[in-house]
Amino acid sequence: MNNKELARLLRSLADGQISVDDGVERLKQLPFEDLGIAQIDHHRTLRQGVPEVVLGERKSLEQLRIIVAAMAKQDQNILVTRLDNEKATALCNQFPEAEYDIDARTFCLIQQKTKITGQGKILVICAGTSDIPVAREAAITARMLGNDVEELIDVGVAGIHRLLARQELLNEAAVLIVIAGMEGALPSVVGGLVAVPVIAVPTSVGYGASFGGIAALLGMLNSCASGVTVVNIDNGFGAAFAANRINQKKN
Incomplete structure (x- = not known):
């Protein structure tokens, strides 16, 4: 039950449209x-x-x-x-x-139509196709929370021209979620190109010395680009929740 539904219930009770017992029944699990x-x-x-x-x-x-x-x-x-x-x-x-x-x-x-309440667009970027599961978790979570979300896939630093060709898309975003494995360099690059918050997500993608995402995590934590915040390994959900709070309109 959200604020509007609670207000509607209280008005119905005040107007006599429902009984006190009915109101109690609906509120007891609140x-x-x-x-x-x-x-x-x-x-x-x-x-x-x-x-x-x-x-x-x-x-x-x-x-x-x-x-x-x-x-x-x-x-x-x-x-x-x-x-x-x-x-x-x-x-x-x-x-x-x-x-x-x-x-x-x-x-x-989905039982109620999701309304777009975010003030801008959240852009979810992943370095490689292997990072898609984490990127999709982030994108779906952000949409479920009421945000306009766009996804940009396979633009890692091994072919940085793929990212640079989308500068206009980067500039349109209010918050960026940047996902990468290996050495985790992509969020630093993106952080140097935009003037809005960047949430970095290290993934467990990589070879032996990536240590299941620890190398990417440490690389992102040591980013020299300002405005980069880091969540835990493979935590697309956590990144989306943080991006949602940044992006939501204030009452």
Whole structure:
């Protein structure tokens, strides 16, 4: 329940359109709902402007069924991240209107039309095709949170002319999420080309000495370009959430 829905409920109660008992019934699950295996934070939309997001990794299918069903009753949009294909297929059978992105491993159940509330465009850039899963997770998350998102793929520093040819697109963005593995140089390059926040995401893509993304992480943390902020390895979701907060209009 968001601010507008709560205001509508209170007006209905004040106007006598619903009874006190009905109002209590609708409000009693507002702070959180104890499901035994999870406590769903239904109050998060009021506090933060977006509903709780479910991490699908390490949850059983039965746990996911219970959690998604409880959230669906609130008539809100639902995003499940890090969900494998087998569990996603079962959930999509239960919720046929949902969509699963196999690259991003995201399950999206849209129950309300997503409104664009971001003040500008978020541009998601990835260095190589191997970085697409993290880039897609970031892009889908940012869209679910109400942002205009564009994606630019395979423009890493091994062929920097591919990036430089898109300078106009870089200049149009309000926030950039830049994703790279290997030595993690791309965010530094982008950070030197734009005047807006850059959120760098190291990926676990690379050969032996990349140490599962640690080399890229350290490279990004030591960026000489101003305005580059770094999230954890493969954390497209975290980057998108941070970009959303930067991009949202203030009330």
